[in-house]
Amino acid sequence: MTNTPRFGDAAIVDVEFGVDVRVVRPVNLYGCRIGDRSFVGPFVEIQRGAVIGSDCRIQSHAFICDLVTIGDRCFVGHGVMFVNDTFRTGGPAGRDRAKWGATTIGNDVSIGSNATILPVKIADGVVVGAGAVVTRDLLVKGIYAGNPARLLRAL
Amino acid sequence: MTNTPRFGDAAIVDVEFGVDVRVVRPVNLYGCRIGDRSFVGPFVEIQRGAVIGSDCRIQSHAFICDLVTIGDRCFVGHGVMFVNDTFRTGGPAGRDRAKWGATTIGNDVSIGSNATILPVKIADGVVVGAGAVVTRDLLVKGIYAGNPARLLRAL
Amino acid sequence: MTNTPRFGDAAIVDVEFGVDVRVVRPVNLYGCRIGDRSFVGPFVEIQRGAVIGSDCRIQSHAFICDLVTIGDRCFVGHGVMFVNDTFRTGGPAGRDRAKWGATTIGNDVSIGSNATILPVKIADGVVVGAGAVVTRDLLVKGIYAGNPARLLRAL
Numbered sequence: 001m002t003n004t005p006r007f008g009d010a011a012i013v014d015v016e017f018g019v020d021v022r023v024v025r026p027v028n029l030y031g032c033r034i035g036d037r038s039f040v041g042p043f044v045e046i047q048r049g050a051v052i053g054s055d056c057r058i059q060s061h062a063f064i065c066d067l068v069t070i071g072d073r074c075f076v077g078h079g080v081m082f083v084n085d086t087f088r089t090g091g092p093a094g095r096d097r098a099k100w101g102a103t104t105i106g107n108d109v110s111i112g113s114n115a116t117i118l119p120v121k122i123a124d125g126v127v128v129g130a131g132a133v134v135t136r137d138l139l140v141k142g143i144y145a146g147n148p149a150r151l152l153r154a155l
Numbered sequence: 156m157t158n159t160p161r162f163g164d165a166a167i168v169d170v171e172f173g174v175d176v177r178v179v180r181p182v183n184l185y186g187c188r189i190g191d192r193s194f195v196g197p198f199v200e201i202q203r204g205a206v207i208g209s210d211c212r213i214q215s216h217a218f219i220c221d222l223v224t225i226g227d228r229c230f231v232g233h234g235v236m237f238v239n240d241t242f243r244t245g246g247p248a249g250r251d252r253a254k255w256g257a258t259t260i261g262n263d264v265s266i267g268s269n270a271t272i273l274p275v276k277i278a279d280g281v282v283v284g285a286g287a288v289v290t291r292d293l294l295v296k297g298i299y300a301g302n303p304a305r306l307l308r309a310l
Numbered sequence: 311m312t313n314t315p316r317f318g319d320a321a322i323v324d325v326e327f328g329v330d331v332r333v334v335r336p337v338n339l340y341g342c343r344i345g346d347r348s349f350v351g352p353f354v355e356i357q358r359g360a361v362i363g364s365d366c367r368i369q370s371h372a373f374i375c376d377l378v379t380i381g382d383r384c385f386v387g388h389g390v391m392f393v394n395d396t397f398r399t400g401g402p403a404g405r406d407r408a409k410w411g412a413t414t415i416g417n418d419v420s421i422g423s424n425a426t427i428l429p430v431k432i433a434d435g436v437v438v439g440a441g442a443v444v445t446r447d448l449l450v451k452g453i454y455a456g457n458p459a460r461l462l463r464a465l
Binding site for chain 1 (some may be wrong): 157158161162163164165181183198200203216218234236237238241242245246247256269270273288290303304
């Protein structure tokens with residue numbers, strides 16, 4: 001101690017953007033796809049491999065990881081965190097992608113702020129309440145909330 | 156694909172500051188009021204229409220939205236997210252402000268880190284525990300925690 | 311109104327770095343120690359007094375406060391918030407450090423994204439699920455989740 005770290009800087013690298021996308025920097029976006037007319041707020045990180053459809057809003061402070069696919073017209077609230085590593089072997093999977101889980105979000109899905117989304121499938125039109133922790137597939141169109149998230153009512 | 160997005164940058168635009176406010180950038184503050192001697196940490200977003208009193212601390216990573224009014228001497232912890240759209244019609248209200256809900260926070264309110272605050276009234280002196288999800292008015296002075304937040308004890 | 315605030319900027323000040331640390335800016339790191347080969351993602355704040363071991367990953371949007379000590383080979387997920395002030399006297403302790411609580415994290419601890427960690431001890435090898443709110447010591451090696459966090463199963 002003390003040494004100089006190796007520095008990187010949040011940036012936009014190797015991103016496929018659709019038409020009319022809006023981005024408020026600073027953001028850290030790399031190796032992902034963001035569809036037509038979608039919006040990405042400030043302080044967002046989207047990792048390599050994530051795919052976001054068209055007409056989505058990705059609000060400030062959200063984090064979207066590899067193996068997450070989001071449909072069209074989805075709303076990802078502020079501070080929403082996606083997870084692809086559930087530590088199921090008792091710790092981080094590290095670079096062993098075979099141990100990661102995928103998340104597939106349908107169209108017209110709304111995810112409230114500060115929600116946490118483990119590797120799951122979420123059906124079209126589902127609403128996830130703010131602060132929910134989604135640990136299982138949400139296959140019935142409805143409103144879900146809580147930790148772990150449960151169906152409050154069908155839609 | 157691939158197109159060039161329309162870029163914005165986190166900035167401080169059209170904010171009414173009281174005296175002796177301190178701000179640690181980067182932040183994204185626009186169209187809001189921040190009272191005398193209040194502090195705003197880094198990676199904070201405060202939207203148009205939000206009003207923050209004097210002698211408050213708005214800690215890093217917090218998000219405060221339109222229709223939120225915060226009194227004096229309040230503490231908003233790290234990563235606290237306010238919500239004005241509860242998707243009550245099954246999806247985002249979008250720009251239809253009539254469907255948004257307002258939040259009013261009294262004086263001397265302390266909100267723990269990573270808490271999520273839906274549109275509610277919170278009385279003077281209330282303490283909201285870290286990680287709580289506040290879905291109802293908190294009108295009795297006390298300590299609240301959990302998801303959804305419940306009264307742990309009166310103060 | 312309107313006045314000009316006193317501005318600071320997120321920066322790296324007075325940090326002791328081990329060898330081969332990687333940091334993705336913007337970050338706000340001051341007065342802390344970060345061990346050999348650890349990684350710090352973007353939009354992270356680490357305060358004066360925090361100590362992080364070697365071979366750790368501190369993911370984007372995390373906040374680590376004073377009085378937090380983290381061992382080696384730990385994973386701190388995205389949006390994890392540590393807390394040292396539990397408002398136990400009914401409001402913020404302010405600069406009265408005697409009222410703050412310390413957190414000690416062992417080695418090989420994995421903390422899922424959006425978790426909230428109050429002042430506790432966490433044993434070697436513990437796994438904290440995403441979105442958990444840890445309010446008590448976690449002394450048995452196992453997987454914990456929920457709000458408040460409970461043991462799901464021993465490891």
